[in-house]
Amino acid sequence: MSKMNMTVAELEKLARTLRLNVIKMVGVGQKGHLGGSCSLSEIVTVLYFNRMKHDPENPEWEERDRFLLSKGHAALIQYAALAESGYFPKEELDKVKQLGAMLQGHPDMTTTPGVEGNTGSLGQGLSMACGMAAGLRLDRKKSKVYCIIGDGEIAEGQIWEAAMAAAFYKLDNLIVFLDKNNLQATGPISERYNTNPVVEKWKAFGWHVSELDGHNIREIIDTLDQVERISGKPKIIIAHTVKGKGISFAENVAAFHNGELTKEQFDFACAELNKNN
Amino acid sequence: MKLQNQRQVYGETLLELGRENKNIVVLEADLGKSTMTSLFEQEFPERFFEMGIGEANMTSFAAGLSLTGKIAFTNSFAVFAAGRAFDQIRQGISIPKLNVKIIGSSAGLSDFGDGATHQSVEDIAIMRAIPNMTVLVPADGIETRKMVRKIVEYNGPVYLRINRHDLPDLFPENQEYVIGKSYLIRDGRDIVVFANGIMVSKAVEAAEKLEEGGISVRVVNVSSLKPVNEDEIIKFTSGVKGIVTAEEHSLIGGLASVITYILRGNGIPVMPVGIEDQFGQSAHSYSELLEEYGLTADNISNSVKDFLLK
Incomplete structure (x- = not known):
């Protein structure tokens, strides 16, 4: 079992460490999905280090909760959390996306321990999470399925097919975070292709909807405590986040969706994250 | 020569398999009365998932079910099972080699009245091109039954193509069916x-x-x-x-x-x-x-x- 019982302050520090590891994985002069990984650091930290039942020593443990990153391009933050949990040695992080590496550009369950499914073709992960939730329920398992989708991703029609299916099948063991960072790859969602308003849409599709500050660890824990008690419907948490959070020059800048860092930017980002830690 | 309908044989075999193996789950996109998954639905409603007219979601949902140890059968007309859901099959099922069986019903020209939109002339080409995929086309009812039973024993993605009409029996009843054999x-x-x-x-x-x-x-x-x-x-x-x-x-x-x-x-x-x-x-x-x-x-x-x- 991984480190539970961490204090909020410890989790906050850990979230910054994961973010720093994302920056290290992006490195210098190579494209990397920095923005959408950094917006998820607190949510992923709470899931892996406070919330989910899982066992890095036994990734196939049958009673584990499941995590599926439907917005698979944010793989770097999941890799940071998996390495920190102990699913594989941290040295693997240095080899991300290298030829033959365990850590692919998008999550690959065939190469990476702890990855539950192959996601990254946007719009599909939520349907997969629904199927997992339905399968676990058939087996009378108490496990929950946590899934993260993006606000750019919900332009995919399949998301709404899955939204209907989850409500129809009353998948109350499914908890979804919508990473609402307001940017898609080419600019602001509100201007490029507006997927808003999200709260009304998910309510209309029959989901229980909550909202929170996706960088506030306390709020994430409290909201999960609340929604996990609600039965009879799937639950979505609209997490208001900042794309590129924690790296001042990358915050709310669409270019860092899948951007490159110069040596200066890399050093600055590392110093900034280290200073706050 | 005895005639059998591959759809009927498929539906009956799926039902038999459902009785033998509780891990078998069936997903349908509102064509169950045609694909004959309705037989499975009647006896095992809790293991039958009506996914509405949404083949993309059905296919990824099946991937999710297989990730919890189920053997998932997705069903639709071949043109939709292989065509509409191509990306879902490729990304979520074939790359990780999940145990999902994709059943393309009313394949080829066999849905004669509905025309080009419902007739699959390219489903085999699409499925063959995907790494890790197994592609099977039974010749009659006997082979259909043997194949459906065999693909449950095989752990991995399979595309199986089913015709709509009665076909004469050809495959010897006592011949074992082996994937890959002619x-x-x-x-x-x-x-x-x-x-x-x-x-x-x-x-x-x-x-x-x-x-x-x-x-x-x-x-x-x-x-x-x-x-x-x-x-x-x-x-x-x-x-x-x-x-x-x-x-x-x-x-x-x-x-x-x-x-x-x-x-x-x-x-x-x-x-x-x-x-x-x-x-x-x-x-x-x-x-x-x-x-x-x-x-x-x-x-x-x-x-x-x-x-x-x-």
């Missing part, structure tokens, strides 16, 4: 016809007529398009003057492609019978459509005779 249906010396699906019975019909005229034709059922045992195919060509391929599919990417690739450079001429690079269309009967696209015993006979006259 089956000699009728031996002969002069020409070999490699066929699959409904074209196996057309090839047998052609061979019987040709025999009356003193022409000896070997008929081989290549029901496994991928994997396919290449050595077996090569052996089946021994001594013949020509090779005919026959399939209810585009000549691009189906059986003709499989056979010509395997036999590249061996010098025996090949005559492909199949659908030229074009879509289907509506007709008042299946036979009328098969005639229009040259998917007939006569067309196979003529291809055989062409070789022998040369």
Whole structure:
């Protein structure tokens, strides 16, 4: 079992460490999905280090909760959390996306321990999470399925097919975070292709909807405590986040969706994250 | 000769398997009364998932079910099962080699009335091109039943193509079905016809007529398009003057492609019978459509005779 019982302050520090590891994985002069990984650091930290039942020593443990990153391009933050949990040695992080590496550009369950499914073709992960939730329920398992989708991703029609299916099948063991960072790859969602308003849409599709500050660890824990008690419907948490959070020059800048860092930017980002830690 | 409907056999076999194995789950996109998954639904409602008219979600949902240890069968017409859900099959199922069985029903031109939108001429090509995918086309009801049972024993993604109509029994009841194997249906010396699906019975019909005229034709059922045992195919060509391929599919990417690739450079001429690079269309009967696209015993006979006259 991984480190539970961490204090909020410890989790906050850990979230910054994961973010720093994302920056290290992006490195210098190579494209990397920095923005959408950094917006998820607190949510992923709470899931892996406070919330989910899982066992890095036994990734196939049958009673584990499941995590599926439907917005698979944010793989770097999941890799940071998996390495920190102990699913594989941290040295693997240095080899991300290298030829033959365990850590692919998008999550690959065939190469990476702890990855539950192959996601990254946007719009599909939520349907997969629904199927997992339905399968676990058939087996009378108490496990929950946590899934993260993006606000750019919900332009995919399949998301709404899955939204209907989850409500129809009353998948109350499914908890979804919508990473609402307001940017898609080419600019602001509100201007490029507006997927808003999200709260009304998910309510209309029959989901229980909550909202929170996706960088506030306390709020994430409290909201999960609340929604996990609600039965009879799937639950979505609209997490208001900042794309590129924690790296001042990358915050709310669409270019860092899948951007490159110069040596200066890399050093600055590392110093900034280290200073706050 | 006894006729059986592949859809009916599929539905009944799925029901039997459901009784034997509680891990089998079935997903349907509002065509259950046609694909015959309705039989499974009646007995196992909790393991049957009606996914509405949403093949993309159905397919990824099946991936999720398989990730919890289920053997998931997705069902729709072949054109949607393989076409609409291509990306879901490729990304979420085939890359990680999940245990999902994709059943393409009313395949080929067999949904004669509905026209080009509902007729699949390219499903096999699409599915064959995906790494890790197994692609199977049964010739009759007996083979359908054996195949459906066999793919449950195999852990990985499979595409299985089901015809809509009654077809004559050809596959020996006592013959074991093995994925990847081709089956000699009728031996002969002069020409070999490699066929699959409904074209196996057309090839047998052609061979019987040709025999009356003193022409000896070997008929081989290549029901496994991928994997396919290449050595077996090569052996089946021994001594013949020509090779005919026959399939209810585009000549691009189906059986003709499989056979010509395997036999590249061996010098025996090949005559492909199949659908030229074009879509289907509506007709008042299946036979009328098969005639229009040259998917007939006569067309196979003529291809055989062409070789022998040369």
